[in-house]
Amino acid sequence: MDALGPRFERFLAAVEPDRAGRVIACEAITGGYSRISARALVRWGGGAEETFILRGDPPPGSGVFTSDRDAEWDLLTALPGATSIATPAARWYDRSGEYLGSKAIVMDCAAAVSLQDEMARAADAGPLADLFVDTFAHVHQTPLDLLPARMPRPPDGPAYLDGVLAGYDRMAGEYPSSAPVLRYVSWWARAHQPPPVPLALVHGDCQPSNVLVGPAGPPLVIDWEFGHIGDPREDLGYYTQIPLQPNVYWADPERFLGRYRAATGLTEEQVNPRVVDYFLIIGMAALLEQLLVAAAAIGAAERPGILAPYLINAISHQHDMFLAICDRLS
Amino acid sequence: MPIVITRPTTDALIEDCCRELMEGILPGLTDETLKLRLIMTETVLRNAAVRAAHEIAWMREETTALLGYAGRVAERHGSEALRAALAEAEAGPPDSLHLADVADRYERAGQAFTAALVAAQEAGDAAMVAQARELLRDRIATEKEVMATYEVVGR
Numbered sequence: 435m436d437a438l439g440p441r442f443e444r445f446l447a448a449v450e451p452d453r454a455g456r457v458i459a460c461e462a463i464t465g466g467y468s469r470i471s472a473r474a475l476v477r478w479g480g481g482a483e484e485t486f487i488l489r490g491d492p493p494p495g496s497g498v499f500t501s502d503r504d505a506e507w508d509l510l511t512a513l514p515g516a517t518s519i520a521t522p523a524a525r526w527y528d529r530s531g532e533y534l535g536s537k538a539i540v541m542d543c544a545a546a547v548s549l550q551d552e553m554a555r556a557a558d559a560g561p562l563a564d565l566f567v568d569t570f571a572h573v574h575q576t577p578l579d580l581l582p583a584r585m586p587r588p589p590d591g592p593a594y595l596d597g598v599l600a601g602y603d604r605m606a607g608e609y610p611s612s613a614p615v616l617r618y619v620s621w622w623a624r625a626h627q628p629p630p631v632p633l634a635l636v637h638g639d640c641q642p643s644n645v646l647v648g649p650a651g652p653p654l655v656i657d658w659e660f661g662h663i664g665d666p667r668e669d670l671g672y673y674t675q676i677p678l679q680p681n682v683y684w685a686d687p688e689r690f691l692g693r694y695r696a697a698t699g700l701t702e703e704q705v706n707p708r709v710v711d712y713f714l715i716i717g718m719a720a721l722l723e724q725l726l727v728a729a730a731a732i733g734a735a736e737r738p739g740i741l742a743p744y745l746i747n748a749i750s751h752q753h754d755m756f757l758a759i760c761d762r763l764s
Numbered sequence: 765m766p767i768v769i770t771r772p773t774t775d776a777l778i779e780d781c782c783r784e785l786m787e788g789i790l791p792g793l794t795d796e797t798l799k800l801r802l803i804m805t806e807t808v809l810r811n812a813a814v815r816a817a818h819e820i821a822w823m824r825e826e827t828t829a830l831l832g833y834a835g836r837v838a839e840r841h842g843s844e845a846l847r848a849a850l851a852e853a854e855a856g857p858p859d860s861l862h863l864a865d866v867a868d869r870y871e872r873a874g875q876a877f878t879a880a881l882v883a884a885q886e887a888g889d890a891a892m893v894a895q896a897r898e899l900l901r902d903r904i905a906t907e908k909e910v911m912a913t914y915e916v917v918g919r
Contacts, residue, residue, distance in 0.1 A: 610871050610874055611871070611874070613874060614874055614878050614896075614899075614900060617881055617882055740805050744805075744807055746808075747807070747811065747911040750910065753903075753904055754904045754908060757901070757904060761897075
């Protein structure tokens with residue numbers, strides 16, 4: 435048990451003072467590029483045991499991907515009242531980082547495994563692909579008026595797209611190394627906007643690794659840190675670039691999108707492989723900006739850690755993907 | 765008398781460090797987080813080796829191409845922003861082969877190219893936009909050469 439265990443125990447004493455919680459084990463969870471995660475086993479005074487996931491910010495100035503923990507907590511606690519999509523119960527929040535060293539959310543640890551792992555083990559991933567599609571179609575139908583009031587709400591789909599493309603122009607102005615590609619792509623994307631769809635809750639990291647499945651009960655959707663109100667097709671486009679195998683979109687795009695259309699009521703004009711290709715550009719905007727920010731910080735006094743130089747390749751990869759999309763769809 | 769030790773070259777030195785990390789150090793690590801960080805570090809070094817071997821030549825070649833494009837667009841659709849970017853790009857010591865100077869000039873050439881691309885786009889000059897796309901294709905080919913062995917780890 436590393437130093438986090440005793441700190442978590444003090445936190446439990448503060449949030450559950452009558453339950454005499456003791457941290458029996460606490461271990462870091464490797465994987466994931468953004469938050470620091472740990473799994474902790476707690477024995478309460480009455481003898482019952484529970485396992486929790488602690489999900490906190492990396493130390494200031496380190497890491498590449500940043501997100502707002504307060505916003506994530508607000509979203510996690512609003513979702514049960516807004517949608518029947520299941521998420522692991524969000525139990526407590528160290529809002530100041532006073533106890534856990536940084537702002538950290540404590541959630542139930544589900545007795546479940548990653549849908550990505552299940553797909554990799556399955557002889558036929560088709561039914562699991564359907565489950566994945568249905569799950570995110572359901573996410574995208576969440577009533578927006580039940581989401582936290584502080585979530586930014588664009589006026590409509592076209593205005594949202596305009597904002598994302600303006601963001602690319604802003605990035606081009608700030609990061610000269612990427613400017614040629616970003617100017618080319620944003621100009622192209624303005625001229626090739628797909629038909630609009632209603633705004634929706636977008637997960638922001640749509641992949642089967644963020645869906646947990648157990649022997650019983652509904653799938654659980656995790657990692658909401660990039661959740662926002664935007665165009666639901668961003669999630670579809672984003673998933674197309676996930677390299678973990680199997681990628682069930684590429685296994686059968688028509689089946690994937692046909693099922694998504696049936697579940698959402700969107701038309702083939704609004705959702706088809708070309709539109710999904712386009713939305714890779716839109717769905718990657720926020721992450722690309724964070725990669726560029728991190729790359730610019732390499733060599734500075736507060737270095738962002740090895741992930742930043744490692745992910746410079748991801749910037750090159752995105753340049754390549756974006757230009758290939760422009761070529762394919764022109 | 766040589767002023768630097770020419771062999772091994774910088775890329776060979778870095779590649780030797782990569783071998784040391786992967787064959788000499790990684791097997792002795794038990795902490796999964798440290799293993800991951802070491803693998804990422806080795807990837808960065810391997811990419812740096814490719815860059816060390818070629819980046820000055822790559823940047824100089826592309827600088828010439830970028831400025832050529834910007835000049836051609838300026839002849840057709842000269843804007844104040846493009847002329848200023850071109851003048852800026854031509855400033856500085858053009859013959860210096862020191863990496864920082866080459867990188868500075870390359871970056872300014874990129875800004876002139878971007879200004880030219882915007883001018884071509886705004887003018888609706890499809891032929892010049894297509895030429896820009898070809899130059900970007902070359903740039904991506906170089907970036908892919910650097911990242912040839914890139915694999916996503918740790919997800």
